[in-house]
Amino acid sequence: MIFLVIxxxxxxxxxxxxxxGVLRAFTSRELRDRKSGRTAEEERKYQFAIxxxxxxxxxxxxxxxxxxxxxxxxxxxxxxxxxMIILFVYLKKKFPQ
Numbered sequence: 463m464i465f466l467v468i469x470x471x472x473x474x475x476x477x478x479x480x481x482x483g484v485l486r487a488f489t490s491r492e493l494r495d496r497k498s499g500r501t502a503e504e505e506r507k508y509q510f511a512i513x514x515x516x517x518x519x520x521x522x523x524x525x526x527x528x529x530x531x532x533x534x535x536x537x538x539x540x541x542x543x544x545x546m547i548i549l550f551v552y553l554k555k556k557f558p559q
Contacts, residue, residue, distance in 0.1 A: 511556075
């Protein structure tokens with residue numbers, strides 16, 4: 463339940479475009495320097511993509527909370543891994559640096 467709340471709050475923060483501080487806290491100095499070349503529109507798209515992934519994590523956690531079973535755990539694992547792959551492909555395509 464705690465993971466659900468954390469992912470839900472962070473997804474809202476990223477959807478609002480206020481996730482720069484969170485990203486800065488979890489990225490290396492080298493990545494921050496590369497990121498500084500992004501326009502405001504690119505940064506908004508980047509944060510939106512991360513917000514969608516966090517929302518998927520929150521929904522999977524909610525599903526696990528409401529329907530705790532092994533099948534649900536397997537479905538959640540597949541969705542999370544699929545979401546990570548989609549997120550990485552999208553970010554690599556849109557932000558190749």
